[in-house]
Amino acid sequence: MSITMHVDDEPTPGLDPDGRPDPAYARALGLVPAPVGRRSAAFVLDAAVWSVLAVPGLVGAFLLLPAIPVAGSAPDAATLVLPLVLIGVSQLLLTVFGVVQLVLHGRRGRTLGKAALGIRSVQVATFAAPGFWRVVLRVLVLWAGQCLVPVVGPAVLFASSAWDRERRGRSWLDRVGRCYAVDVRRGLDPFDTKALRHARRVADAPSATAASLPSLASDRGLGEQTFIPSARFSAGVVATADAAAWAPPPIASAPTVDAGRPPASVTLRFDDGSRYTATGPGLFGRGPAPADGDPPSIDLLPLHDETMGVSKTHAAIDVVDGELWVVDRWSRNGTALVVHGAAERPLEPGVRTRVPEGGRVLLGGRWFEVVPEGSTAR
16 A cells, blocks of 8 residues: 655745744735834833723822721721722722724734724734734743843843844744734735735735747848739749839828817716716825826826725725726725615726716715716715
């Protein structure tokens, strides 16, 4: 009996040949390291909430000191009630807050501070949630540093992000927890499974190489006559005497463009009542930026969205023969189309879709609709 073993030599996406997390693959997916300043602000916000919850306990401890009986005297139970209640309430709040922070960080990659500042923690290799026990281990290391070298220990652990050789801002604590803090405001949100799946598909796709095809151009000079056969038989090609009289048919001239005629345009009306006349390609988003292949003259149309539902570059539009076409640019919350009161239809990223008159396009927390020609409604 023979046993055949299959050894998988294919590299695992996200890992280099040595099995270490590959920073280049993370960049190819669109992951952006969280900046140090915003990470520090997130920690300060978490610490501030922790401090506020600790205030009742500190007040209770302050009130408890005078109530402690001296040697030989009985304690006054009435004076102990309020301090003990304050201390107990504070400890309960701190415990609940700490557990919630650990669970959210481990399962969703965010704390209160990280959520407020657009930061997510993910596993450095798989870009999934860090895991509860990894986060617990991270906290225990931080606590040990505080016990061994108060203040200085945690400061060194946090400052070690500046010494990351991969330039991803990963501190020693991140390495212990195998975490990676990413900026979901400026880059891909790994918890957006649809966007991550598409980014992996694009990054893993083999690069297309153009096949080298033989040229169909003639090797004759510009002033030479081209030999045109006029008759054939099974042995080959035979030319008649009047072959030289043959002339190619005239090439149709390009249609002339009326310079005085204005280009076709489509009027868009936004949810805030503003209007925009589109005559060509444009980009919508919080801070739209053209990609490779976009024309230099493309209009950049920033949209303000208080719900933060609009991506940096959310969608592209174009006007062709007087009709509006829209393409979702792999936005975080997607683009949808509503036509004449029908159900909302999500658009597939990268696929051009025609928007009829009266059609409404949903962009995160904003929308616009195509105004019918001649309409004066506001």
